[in-house]
């Protein structure tokens with residue numbers, strides 16, 4: 001029995017989706033086969049020497065510890081930077097002494113449907129009233145704020161002039177059942193007083209995802225895939241984060 005051409009196509013697409021989802025991609029298949037069914041937007045900030053780091057945090061150092069050119073068997077890079085470098089998550093112990101480290105962050109909060117919320121017109125830190133005025137879909141459990149901060153990535157160095165969440169907005173997110181809150185610069189809370197909003201989020205069990213690059217991302221519905229490095233006990237961890245949509 002022959003399979004109609006249209007059916008073959010849908011079978012092929014289903015198989016490709018299956019392959020992508022379970023990660024059994026065939027080496028002989030060009031990657032384009034996967035991007036044709038799913039758009040993947042990298043929202044990670046590249047980790048490189050001289051990049052923006054939060055004021056007072058360790059600078060980024062990336063250097064060759066061994067090098068083929070110098071006669072070594074292989075090239076090996078030594079990395080030195082703070083746990084809150086680039087795109088990263090905060091662990092409860094970041095602001096709460098004795099609290100758990102990044103290894104306790106629930107992976108199911110870091111992977112799943114996410115709303116990129118248009119907060120580009122806000123001009124001040126986000127309080128509960130400003131949060132209520134934003135178009136956050138009801139039931140959204142992962143909320144990424146695209147704010148005027150995005151433009152700061154174009155600055156030559158770290159800027160303290162970013163907007164963040166105020167404590168009452170953090171509590172409002174908890175009240176909405178949000179499990180992950182992300183923002184497009186290096187802190188989810190204003191530099192003048194970062195502790196209260198961080199604490200409110202962390203005590204509510206909300207995963208804080210900072211340092212997102214949302215410059216190329218239109219507000220809307222996506223799937224977030226974010227995997228922080230597994231560094232037991234650490235107060236934060238760099239992460240690769242992508243948004244996908246069918």
Ligand SMILES: [Zn+2]
Pocket residue numbers: 084088089090186187210236
């Ligand atoms: Zn952080």
